[in-house]
Amino acid sequence: MNIPSFLKASYLVARTLMKPSNIYRYYEPIERYESDVSVYERLKYVFSSPIEIFPNLFLGNSINAANKELLKSNNFDIIINVTDNIPNFFENDFEYYNVSIKDNTNAFFGLNLENCAKYIHDNLRLNKKIIVHCFEGRSRSVTIIIYYLMNYHNYKFIDIYNQIKNQKNIVNINKSFVNELCVVRQRSKSLNYLRTTKNKIKKTNSLDDLDKYFENYVVVEKFDQ
Numbered sequence: 610m611n612i613p614s615f616l617k618a619s620y621l622v623a624r625t626l627m628k629p630s631n632i633y634r635y636y637e638p639i640e641r642y643e644s645d646v647s648v649y650e651r652l653k654y655v656f657s658s659p660i661e662i663f664p665n666l667f668l669g670n671s672i673n674a675a676n677k678e679l680l681k682s683n684n685f686d687i688i689i690n691v692t693d694n695i696p697n698f699f700e701n702d703f704e705y706y707n708v709s710i711k712d713n714t715n716a717f718f719g720l721n722l723e724n725c726a727k728y729i730h731d732n733l734r735l736n737k738k739i740i741v742h743c744f745e746g747r748s749r750s751v752t753i754i755i756y757y758l759m760n761y762h763n764y765k766f767i768d769i770y771n772q773i774k775n776q777k778n779i780v781n782i783n784k785s786f787v788n789e790l791c792v793v794r795q796r797s798k799s800l801n802y803l804r805t806t807k808n809k810i811k812k813t814n815s816l817d818d819l820d821k822y823f824e825n826y827v828v829v830e831k832f833d834q
Contacts, residue, residue, distance in 0.1 A: 614676050614677070614678040614679065617675075617676075618672050618673075618675035618676035618677075618679075619655075619672060619675075621675040621698060622671045622672055622675050622695065625694065625695060625696060638713060638714045639712060639713045639714050639783060640714055640783070640784045640785075641748075641781045641782070641783065641784060642781060642782045642783070642784050642787050643781050645781055646778060646779050646781070650778065650779055651745060651747075651779045654670065654745065654746070654747075654777060654779050655670065655672055655745075657670075657777075658673070658679070658683075659673050659679075659683065659740050660773075660776050660777055662754055662758075662769075662772070662773055662776070663733075663754075663758060663762075664733075665733055665736065665737065665738045665739060666729065666733060666739050666741070666754065666757075667683075667685070667738070667739065667740040667741070668740075668741055668742070668746050668750055668751065668754060668773065668776075668777065669740045669741065669742040669746055669750070670742050670743070670744065670745050670746035671692070671695045671742060671743070671744050671745070673740065673742060673746075674688055674690065674695065674698060674740070674742045675695075675698050677698070677699050677702065680699070680702075680703065680740070681702070683738070683740075684738055685703060685738050685739070685740050686703070686704060686732075686737040686738050686739065687703065687704045687705070687706065687732055687737055687738070687739045687740070688703050688704070688705050688706075688739075688740055688742070689705075689706045689707075689708070689725065689728075689729070689739060689740070689741040689742070689750070689753065690705060690706070690707045690708070690742060691708045691710060691725075691741060691742065691743045691749040691750045691752075691753055692709070692710070692742075692743050692744055692749065693709040693710060693711055695742075695743075695744065706725065706728055708721045708725055708749075708753065710749055712743065712744070712748050712749050712783050713783070714783075714784075714785055715785070716783065716785060716786070717785065717789060718752065718786065718789055722752070722753065722756045722789070723756075723760075725753050725756075725757075726753070726756050726757040726760055726761060729741075729753075729757050729761075730757065730761050741753055741754055745779065746777065747777070747779045747780045747781055747782075748780075748781065748782050748783045748786065749783070749786070751773055751780050751782055752782055752783075752786040752789075752790065754769075754773070755769050755770060755773070755782075755790065756790060759790070766790060770782075
């Protein structure tokens with residue numbers, strides 16, 4: 610780790626978070642999908658490097674995103690910023706894609722999930738290297754990556770969630786995002802069109818329930834990707 614670069618990146622993020630408009634947000638209600646790890650475990654990952662989840666697709670955090678030397682040395686082409694309060698620090702050096710969203714109980718991605726997943730897919734096909742980050746890299750950015758891998762590479766939720774969790778044990782998605790991933794939707798022609806055998810979506814209460822839930826999906830038509 611380059612200590613001066615890390616300290617500079619930490620300063621850039623801290624300066625952003627100290628704005629009055631950003632301070633109150635950490636008292637907003639939020640329900641995580643699992644029991645949370647300790648603050649100590651979460652702090653360890655502040656010092657971590659981006660993690661490759663899929664070829665050329667990396668999961669990072671805000672400190673990574675503010676560390677120009679790290680971004681350059683890893684040859685990233687694109688930074689996907691999944692926050693509403695961390696700025697694009699180096700717009701003259703990298704291509705950015707923004708999904709402005711909070712991480713709280715009332716947050717909802719909507720069409721941002723599909724739009725961002727398509728952007729990722731199109732750019733990975735061009736062999737571009739992408740880092741996706743939120744603040745800690747454990748909820749919003751993870752949701753984007755999971756959605757992409759579920760819809761463009763036919764991963765099961767439970768499999769990709771566990772893979773990411775094994776690589777970064779602080780991962781713990783906002784419960785509202787998990788339920789949003791379960792919403793039945795018609796996919797674009799670049800995706801599989803899925804439907805459920807049940808007419809109404811039910812909220813899941815555990816990873817086992819969610820695994821069983823996705824078993825109810827059937828492929829009714831497949832399109833070329």
